Each structure stands twice: as structure tokens, then as C-alpha cells.
Amino acid sequence: MDPNANKEDVLLLYDSKKAFPTSNDQIAHNAEYNEGDIPIIDATTATGKKRLR
Amino acid sequence: MKRGNIRPPVLPSSSIPPRSSGNRVSKTKPKNIDNLSWFILVLCLCFISFYAGIWMAWSISPQQKDCNSSSNMNPTISSTEPLQCEDTCLNAARRAGSHGDTLSKKLDLIFEERIDKICPGRNNDNSSTQNKKGSSNSKRFAKSLQHWIHGMVQINRQDLFNKFDFGMPSKLFSTMCLKLLL
Numbered sequence: 001m002d003p004n005a006n007k008e009d010v011l012l013l014y015d016s017k018k019a020f021p022t023s024n025d026q027i028a029h030n031a032e033y034n035e036g037d038i039p040i041i042d043a044t045t046a047t048g049k050k051r052l053r
Numbered sequence: 054m055k056r057g058n059i060r061p062p063v064l065p066s067s068s069i070p071p072r073s074s075g076n077r078v079s080k081t082k083p084k085n086i087d088n089l090s091w092f093i094l095v096l097c098l099c100f101i102s103f104y105a106g107i108w109m110a111w112s113i114s115p116q117q118k119d120c121n122s123s124s125n126m127n128p129t130i131s132s133t134e135p136l137q138c139e140d141t142c143l144n145a146a147r148r149a150g151s152h153g154d155t156l157s158k159k160l161d162l163i164f165e166e167r168i169d170k171i172c173p174g175r176n177n178d179n180s181s182t183q184n185k186k187g188s189s190n191s192k193r194f195a196k197s198l199q200h201w202i203h204g205m206v207q208i209n210r211q212d213l214f215n216k217f218d219f220g221m222p223s224k225l226f227s228t229m230c231l232k233l234l235l
Contacts, residue, residue, distance in 0.1 A: 009207045009208065009209055009210060010207070010208045010209070010210045010213050011205055011206075011207060012205065012206050012207070012208055012213075013202050013204070013205050014202065014203050014204040014205070014206075015201050015202055015203065016203060017203050017204070019203075020203075020204055021206070027206070028204070031193075031204035031205055031206045032192060032193065032203055032204040033191050033192055033193065034191050034192060034193045035191055038193075038205055038206060038207045039206050039207065040206070040207045040208070040209075041206050041207070041208060042208065042209070042212055043208050043209075043212050043213045043215075043216040043217065044216060046206050046208050047217075
């Protein structure tokens with residue numbers, strides 16, 4: 001269990017490689033490959049979209 | 054005249070006086086010695102040929118090696134040499150403990166070296182395939198799941214609900230401990 005993870009964290013699953021975060025290649029790699037803990041990122045980086053409100 | 058008194062003419066050879074008995078003895082004695090020496094010679098030849106045959110058979114037959122010696126672990130043994138001490142090696146390998154492990158590791162090394170000699174480019178191919186396999190095996194999701202899921206990240210729930218409006222109050226889930234699947 002990642003010590004940085006919180007109890008109420010959300011797991012975001014990507015159904016396509018095109019949906020991976022493009023801002024950081026390392027995060028995209030860690031999201032796809034099991035080479036460590038699941039990357040904990042903010043919602044903006046995870047979706048690559050701007051805040052709606 | 055009496056016919057019986059008439060002697061036949063004597064041949065000239067018969068007039069030669071007979072040889073002395075000393076000469077006869079000297080001729081018969083060497084004959085006996087020759088026979089004895091021939092017999093001894095044949096006996097010796099039989100003896101020598103018998104042991105020469107035994108020695109030849111001994112030299113041709115494969116010699117038993119000492120299976121406990123370390124020379125058998127030499128990886129430079131020619132491949133044409135028949136496998137010696139097979140039972141000893143197998144029994145040692147079957148034995149539990151460090152000896153069996155050591156033997157199996159040595160055998161692995163020997164076979165690796167031999168295979169490398171036969172197929173020099175095998176390691177490069179293996180490493181490339183292992184890299185490919187490693188990358189495919191180290192994926193978070195199995196191949197059976199990759200038609201709908203490729204990756205996963207973790208986001209703080211409050212951050213996600215602050216940035217995206219999913220149409221329901223986020224506090225409700227935290228108080229009621231509900232699970233939300235989007």
C-alpha cells in the first residue's frame with residue numbers, strides 16, 4: 001500500500017492509451033506498467049483537462 | 054660249388070666304414086635340444102601373446118573415471134566423449150541440499166557455455182525477447198483486460214470532485230461510505 005495514498009482516493013482507469021496524461025511521460029509509463037506504486041496525481045494532470053468550475 | 058657261399062657283389066658305398074658312435078651321439082643330442090628350445094619358444098610366445106591381448110583389450114576399453122574428482126566438472130570436455138558417471142551425477146542432483154543445488158548450477162553453466170558456443174547470437178535474441186516479454190509482463194493489466202483498460206492512476210477524491218462536477222454531492226459519499234463507479 002502506498003503510504004502517500006489516502007483512504008478516499010479515486011482510482012482512475014484509462015480505457016485507451018490516448019487517454020494517458022500527456023504532460024508527463026513518466027506518469028503515463030507508470031500508469032501503464034507495473035514498475036512501482038500507482039502514480040498519485042492531481043485531477044488536472046490525470047485528465048489533461050482544465051477545471052470546469 | 055655251393056651256391057650259398059657265393060656272396061653278392063659288394064657295393065662301393067658299403068665299403069665305406071661305418072661312422073663312429075661318437076658322431077651319432079653328437080648329432081642326436083642337438084636334435085633333442087632343438088625340440089626343447091622350440092617348445093620353450095612356443096610356450097613363451099603363447100604367454101606373451103596372451104598378455105598382449107589382455108593389455109590391448111584393457112587399453113581399448115573405456116576407463117572408469119573417478120566421479121568424485123573435480124576434473125569431471127571441467128566444461129571443456131569434448132561433446133563427443135560419452136557421458137560418464139551419469140548415475141552418480143543424477144543421484145547427487147536429486148539429493149536435497151546445497152550439494153544438489155551447486156551441482157545443478159554448475160550443470161546449467163556448462164550447458165549455457167556449450168549452447169553459447171553452438172549458437173553465439175542466442176543471448177542477444179533472448180535478451181531482446183526477454184525485454185519484450187518483461188515489458189509486456191510488467192503491465193498492470195493482463196492481456197485479457199487490455200481491450201478496455203490500459204492504465205491506472207490514483208487521484209485524491211476531494212480534488213477530483215472539486216474539479217469535476219459529476220452531478221451528485223461528494224459529501225454524501227463520504228458520510229455514507231458509498232462506492233462510486235464512473
